Amino acid sequence: MVDPERQCQMSARDDQRAATVRQRLAELLAEPEGMLPGSLTVRLLRCGKQNCACKADPPDLHGPYVQWGYSRGRRRITRWLSAEQLERYRPQVKRARRFRELVGVLDDAEIRRVERAEGWGT
Ligand SMILES: [Zn+2]
Known part of the structure; x- marks a missing residue:
């Protein structure tokens, strides 16, 4: 049995963390230059x-040449980027990666919240 006071502190910390992550996700979504999913590879x-x-x-x-690539399921897109395109898209790729990482963090916080609320798990 978990100490109720400790459980309450954990809950407050998770709620605070979830709120911070939601705020950061909203900021990323509001970024006017957008987010480009996928990754950059030097070849x-x-x-x-x-x-030759x-x-x-x-x-x-x-080379080196820089390639942007995106996969989802069986769909794969790759494109070669010019130096100018790399400069333009690198921050967008970075934001998209950060967004996905934060969605993972939020998933964990939300699962903990529901498990605690329902008394599931340990
Ligand atoms: Zn050659």
């Missing part, structure tokens, strides 16, 4: 030419 490439330096040993690969 070095080999081309199709037979006698990228085929040498050691290889002198082409």
Whole structure:
């Protein structure tokens, strides 16, 4: 049996945490430049030419190039980004990642709240 006073403190802390996370999520949603889901990857490439330096040993690969990629289920999108596009989209990708992390934190806080309210779990 959990000490009721301790349970009350835990509850207050979770409620406070959930409120902070909800506020931060609202701020991210209100960001006018939006959020771009997916990730950025730096790639070095080999081309199709037979006698290119990228085929040498050691290889002198082409790039670096930056690729944005997004997957959901079986859907996969990838696009090459220019330096200007990278500069523009990097903060948006960062915000989208932060948003998803915070949704995970909120999930945990909400599950704890309901488990406590219903007396589920330990
Ligand atoms: Zn090459």
